[in-house]
Amino acid sequence: DSGVTQTPKHLITATGQRVTLRCSPRSGDLSVYWYQQSLDQGLQFLIQYYNGEERAKGNILERFSAQQFPDLHSELNLSSLELGDSALYFCASSAGGAGGTHEQFFGPGTRLTVL
Amino acid sequence: LAKTTQPISMDSYEGQEVNITCSHNNIATNDYITWYQQFPSQGPRFIIQGYKTKVTNEVASLFIPADRKSSTLSLPRVSLSDTAVYYCLVVINYQLIWGAGTKLIIKP
Numbered sequence: 065d066s067g068v069t070q071t072p073k074h075l076i077t078a079t080g081q082r083v084t085l086r087c088s089p090r091s092g093d094l095s096v097y098w099y100q101q102s103l104d105q106g107l108q109f110l111i112q113y114y115n116g117e118e119r120a121k122g123n124i125l126e127r128f129s130a131q132q133f134p135d136l137h138s139e140l141n142l143s144s145l146e147l148g149d150s151a152l153y154f155c156a157s158s159a160g161g162a163g164g165t166h167e168q169f170f171g172p173g174t175r176l177t178v179l
Numbered sequence: 180l181a182k183t184t185q186p187i188s189m190d191s192y193e194g195q196e197v198n199i200t201c202s203h204n205n206i207a208t209n210d211y212i213t214w215y216q217q218f219p220s221q222g223p224r225f226i227i228q229g230y231k232t233k234v235t236n237e238v239a240s241l242f243i244p245a246d247r248k249s250s251t252l253s254l255p256r257v258s259l260s261d262t263a264v265y266y267c268l269v270v271i272n273y274q275l276i277w278g279a280g281t282k283l284i285i286k287p
Contacts, residue, residue, distance in 0.1 A: 066222065066224075068222075097275070106266065106277060106278070106279040106280045107223065107266065107277045107280075108277075109274075109275040109277060112275070120274060120275065122274065122275060152220070154222050154223075156222065156223075162270065164210060164211045164212075164213055164268060164269060164270025164275065165211050165270070167213075167225045167228070168215075168223075168225065169225075170221075170222025170223050170224070171222055172221070172222060173220070173221075173222055
């Protein structure tokens with residue numbers, strides 16, 4: 065158990081809909097990262113927040129947005145969903161703001177299926 | 180454009196040493212190189228990290244040559260439970276650059 069929690073575990077929705085994925089980082093960790101992993105594909109970095117502020121942005125679509133709240137939990141919002149958005153979405157957290165310097169602890173993921 | 184390259188897959192046998200190499204260009208002098216392991220339907224897990232020469236921990240070693248254009252993850256005496264996907268990660272200007280992953284299959 066990494067200490068990172070993600071809800072929901074599974075999510076099934078229809079094209080065009082909007083969903084929100086939630087992540088609670090490990091106690092004390094200030095950074096939250098979001099990743100997308102499509103079936104049998106590698107990890108695609110989406111975005112990182114550090115202590116409430118956006119720190120780095122990867123290949124995140126304009127239909128996707130995220131935020132980190134004062135209690136440090138984070139939400140990833142996916143809108144106008146398409147079939148290709150079906151994937152496993154991971155959240156990770158780290159103590160510091162440098163994702164390559166500080167060990168990232170990954171949650172169990174949310175499996176999103178868009179029908 | 181920063182990029183990493185890893186072999187797509189590798190096979191080995193129990194008890195052997197396995198070396199997985201990741202090539203990365205444009206990595207700065209003090210940028211770390213990190214390796215993660217991922218089992219199916221689980222999040223990746225940290226293995227080892229370094230930025231120069233050699234680093235060793237209880238599960239692996241990481242070799243980084245002087246030009247830092249590549250790094251090699253070494254797994255000594257692998258077992259069936261080491262069957263997983265292994266990712267290298269470098270960070271350049273706060274951008275997280277992940278390799279595409281190497282699927283390692285250990286055979287009995």
